[in-house]
Amino acid sequence: MNISMRHLRYLEALVRHGHFGRAAEACSITQPALSIQIRELEEIVGTPLVERSARGVRPTGLGEVFAGRARDILRAVDELGELARASRATFSGPLRLGVIPTIAPYLLPRLVVALAERLPGIDLRPREAVTGTLLADLLDGRLDVALLALPVSEPALVECPLFDEEFLLVRSARDAEAPAPMLEDLRRMRLLLLEEGHCFRDQALAYCRLPSLRSGDVIEGNSLTTLVQLVGAGLGVTLVPEMAVAVETGSAPVAATRLPEPRPTRTVGMVWRRSNPLASRFESMAEMLRKWLPETEGADARPFRSSPASPPPSQT
Numbered sequence: 001m002n003i004s005m006r007h008l009r010y011l012e013a014l015v016r017h018g019h020f021g022r023a024a025e026a027c028s029i030t031q032p033a034l035s036i037q038i039r040e041l042e043e044i045v046g047t048p049l050v051e052r053s054a055r056g057v058r059p060t061g062l063g064e065v066f067a068g069r070a071r072d073i074l075r076a077v078d079e080l081g082e083l084a085r086a087s088r089a090t091f092s093g094p095l096r097l098g099v100i101p102t103i104a105p106y107l108l109p110r111l112v113v114a115l116a117e118r119l120p121g122i123d124l125r126p127r128e129a130v131t132g133t134l135l136a137d138l139l140d141g142r143l144d145v146a147l148l149a150l151p152v153s154e155p156a157l158v159e160c161p162l163f164d165e166e167f168l169l170v171r172s173a174r175d176a177e178a179p180a181p182m183l184e185d186l187r188r189m190r191l192l193l194l195e196e197g198h199c200f201r202d203q204a205l206a207y208c209r210l211p212s213l214r215s216g217d218v219i220e221g222n223s224l225t226t227l228v229q230l231v232g233a234g235l236g237v238t239l240v241p242e243m244a245v246a247v248e249t250g251s252a253p254v255a256a257t258r259l260p261e262p263r264p265t266r267t268v269g270m271v272w273r274r275s276n277p278l279a280s281r282f283e284s285m286a287e288m289l290r291k292w293l294p295e296t297e298g299a300d301a302r303p304f305r306s307s308p309a310s311p312p313p314s315q316t
Helices: 004-017 019-027 031-045 061-086 103-118 132-137 197-207 224-233 242-248 280-295
Strands: 051-054 056-059 093-099 122-128 147-151 157-172 238-241 254-257 266-272
Touching: 004 019, 004 031, 004 051, 004 056, 004 061, 019 031, 056 061, 093 103, 093 132, 103 122, 103 242, 103 280, 132 147, 132 157, 132 266, 147 157, 157 197, 157 224, 157 242, 157 280, 197 238, 224 238, 224 242, 224 254, 224 266, 238 242, 266 280
Parallel strands: 093 122, 093 147
Antiparallel strands: 051 056, 147 266, 157 238, 157 254, 157 266
């Protein structure tokens, strides 16, 4: 019996998730079926590839090396399919799009509509996750492209800016008429933050010139919705990207205020693997979105100020 692509996919998923149940769910099979395939692979190899215990699963030394090689092979096979797609006259087929949580609820619905109108052959498959997870999935070939805050500074990835947007200060409605605080005043306020892992947390800390804070030292939330509701309850202030203001401030007694110059901003862009055969398609899609996004907000839209296009990525 020979090693099959199915064996490789199942082992890679098991090592990545460290749990038979989660790996089986990711592979869309039952847990017993996954277990049988892993044991079959171990029989072919002639040695255990994973250690099983009540706490979960961990790879053996060989299993870890084996899973890494399997990941490389699976990525290469996927890129063969993408090479075939790149040769077609129209851009079509599945598009695995990752989006960070501070963008997904506010931009993704319009993005789905835009792609359906302009690229009807695309089967969009969005996934929401924090930046670190999206970058890992991009590099491992589990995502095609991601929409997140730039820069990511990963040599294997191409970054293409789409637009810039400001962060607004959200504070209690009773302070709505008060002057916007200067930076030194803001630093003395209780700043509510997203939990660790969100790039928006790091951007807020960087603007306020505050050191990295440990969980437990500050009030945290896992979403902008939670933070805004806590502000409404009087627990502090927070920063919110402009695209989220209309959605998040409508159900809490809060006010959104622009901060004094220089105002905090972020650049939102698309990222994909430099080696992806569909890279030229992604460049065209990014250019389409760069022109389309301001149109959705009106001619004087502030949230979506176009960013300059990146120079063409080197093919060497």
